[in-house]
Amino acid sequence: DTEVTQTPKHLVMGMTNKKSLKCEQHMGHRAMYWYKQKAKKPPELMFVYSYEKLSINESVPSRFSPECPNSSLLNLHLHALQPEDSALYLCASSYPGVSHEQFFGPGTRLTVL
Amino acid sequence: QKEVEQDPGPLSVPEGAIVSLNCTYSNSAFQYFMWYRQYSRKGPELLMYTYSSGNKEDGRFTAQVDKSSKYISLFIRDSQPSDSATYLCAMRAPSGGGADGLTFGKGTHLIIQP
Secondary structure, X not given: OOOEEEEOOEEEEOOOXXXXXXXXXXXXXXXEEEEEEOOOOOOEEEEEEEOOEEEEEOOOOOOEEEEEEXXXXXXXXXXXXXXXXXXXXXXXXXXXXXXXXXXXXXXXXXXXX | OOOEEOOOOXXXXXXXXXXXXXXXXXXXXXXXXEEEEEOOOOOOEEEEEEEOOEEEEEOOEEEEEEOOOOEEEEEEOOOOHHHOEEEEXXXXXXXXXXXXXXEEOOOXXXXXXX
16 A cells, blocks of 8 residues: 555645644655645644654644644644645655655645635 | 745746756755645646766656755656646755755746647
8 A cells, every 4th residue: 555545635624623634654654744735835844753753843824733643643733723724635654764765645625704 | 135035937848848947055064855746736846866966767757966066956858747736846965864954946847838
């Protein structure tokens, strides 16, 4: 299985809602990543987990809260988002020492109303 | 100056042409250079990576890195309509065996005309 899956594919939420994005991989990768990609822009790194521990937080606002419950799963909890947070949220995974070979999921397209 | 510069295009070429895509960068610590392909509304797909300088070939794709000029290229031979996508260059510095994020270029939107 060489796939990274993300659910849901699309999400529309209000500014007061709480929702979660889910990412799963079964490639034995012990590094997992969240990126944010706005239209016609490159992906921007948000968080990195290595061996289920948060190793990089790129100064992301606290309304985004990552969680890595086990080596196959990565969640991104969302609360009190702003319309400017609307974007494609991409999950990726890799072996920790092989970060140049990151496998990306299809993304969750988030719209904040 | 942005860390990675890439012309967003669009770049439109006829089927069968050789395509040249390029990125320049400013961070001399970058050692790993990747090319990703992203179709509309999909996640990026890794095409190739190169470590340090040199060339790498995989089928119709050739990646080149010139660290002295801080310039990388991706060549696509015998281009096909199915190659139409956005091509993102990405880079990272060595991280001592740990996990690290990638720094992406803006992406070049490529259109192969049948």
